Amino acid sequence: MMLNVPGHRELRKIVVLNPKGGSGKTTLAINLAGYLASRQRPVALMDCDPQGSSTRWLEKRPSHYPAIHGIVAYTTSMVTTRSWQLRVPHDIRYLVIDTPAAVPAQELVDFTRGAHAILVPVLPSNIDVHAVSRLVAHLLLTAKVSRRMGRLGVIANRVRENTLAYRKLMLFLDCLSIPVVGVLRDSQNYVRSAEEGLSIHEMVPSRVTKDLTRWQPLIGWLEQKLETSLTARDLHHPILQPLPGPVVPFRKARIKP
Numbered sequence: 001m002m003l004n005v006p007g008h009r010e011l012r013k014i015v016v017l018n019p020k021g022g023s024g025k026t027t028l029a030i031n032l033a034g035y036l037a038s039r040q041r042p043v044a045l046m047d048c049d050p051q052g053s054s055t056r057w058l059e060k061r062p063s064h065y066p067a068i069h070g071i072v073a074y075t076t077s078m079v080t081t082r083s084w085q086l087r088v089p090h091d092i093r094y095l096v097i098d099t100p101a102a103v104p105a106q107e108l109v110d111f112t113r114g115a116h117a118i119l120v121p122v123l124p125s126n127i128d129v130h131a132v133s134r135l136v137a138h139l140l141l142t143a144k145v146s147r148r149m150g151r152l153g154v155i156a157n158r159v160r161e162n163t164l165a166y167r168k169l170m171l172f173l174d175c176l177s178i179p180v181v182g183v184l185r186d187s188q189n190y191v192r193s194a195e196e197g198l199s200i201h202e203m204v205p206s207r208v209t210k211d212l213t214r215w216q217p218l219i220g221w222l223e224q225k226l227e228t229s230l231t232a233r234d235l236h237h238p239i240l241q242p243l244p245g246p247v248v249p250f251r252k253a254r255i256k257p
C-alpha cells in the first residue's frame, strides 16, 4: 500500500507503529487523536489497518465532542483515486496514523517519511520486546530514522509496576538505547473510553487521574517534536538496504589463526 499522504506544509504527522498485533497501536492512536481534538487542534485519524478498529472508534464518537476527521486508507476504492481517498482537508493541522501489524520494509519508509513523531507501543513481554527491537533496527537502518533526530519514541504499554516483566522491559530498552517517552498503565479506562468513542483525555478527570498523570511526559515529548521543524533528513528518500536479522546478544567473533 503506497502511502503518499497528500498533505500540506503545516501538517504534522504522528505515526504509530509496531509489528505485533495487540501492542496498543490503535489505543495509542485514538488517544493521541482524542488528546489533540480535546485541545481544539484540527486533527485527522488515518486508519491503515484492514481490521478498521480506529474507524469503528470514530463511528462511535458522540457528535457533541470535538470532531476528528477520519481517513480510511486500508481499502482501495474503485470510484475515487488513491490521492483523493487519502486527501487531508486543508484546515487539518495534525494527522495521526494507525498502522497494521507487520508493515513491509518499503512501507515503513512511506509511513515514516516526513513524520514529526514515530511512536512505538510495546508490551512488557519477551516476544514483544524482541519484535520491537527488530522494528527499531529496521527503522534506523532501512528507513534511516536517525536516533539523533529523536523523532522516535517507545511507549511501554499496559504496564504493571513492580513486576519483573516491567523491570526487564525497561532494562532491555535501556540497553538498546531506545528512548522510552511514556509508560502507560494497564487500565480498564482505555477499554471503557474506547467503547464510548472517547479518549481518556475526554473522560471525567477524577476517574482517570492516574492515567492522565502517565500521559504528561508523553505529551511533553510529543508537543516538543510537533514544534520542531522537519529537516531534509526527515524527508529523505532512502535507498533500501537488506533487512537486518533479529537482535541477538553480542558474541565475540572467533578469529581463525
Ligand SMILES: Nc1ncnc2c1ncn2[C@@H]1O[C@H](COP(=O)(O)OP(=O)(O)O)[C@@H](O)[C@H]1O
Binding pocket: 018, 020, 021, 022, 023, 024, 025, 026, 027, 028, 053, 157, 158, 159, 184, 185, 186, 187, 188, 190, 191, 194
Ligand atoms: N494500556 C492499556 N490498558 C488496558 N488495555 C489496553 C491498553 N492498551 C491496549 N489495551 C487493550 O488491548 C487490546 C489490543 O490493543 P490495540 O490498541 O487494539 O492493539 P493493536 O492496535 O496494536 O492491535 C485492546 O482490547 C485494547 O483495549
Ligand SMILES: [Mg+2]
Binding pocket: 025, 026, 027, 049, 051, 053, 098, 099
Ligand atoms: Mg490496531
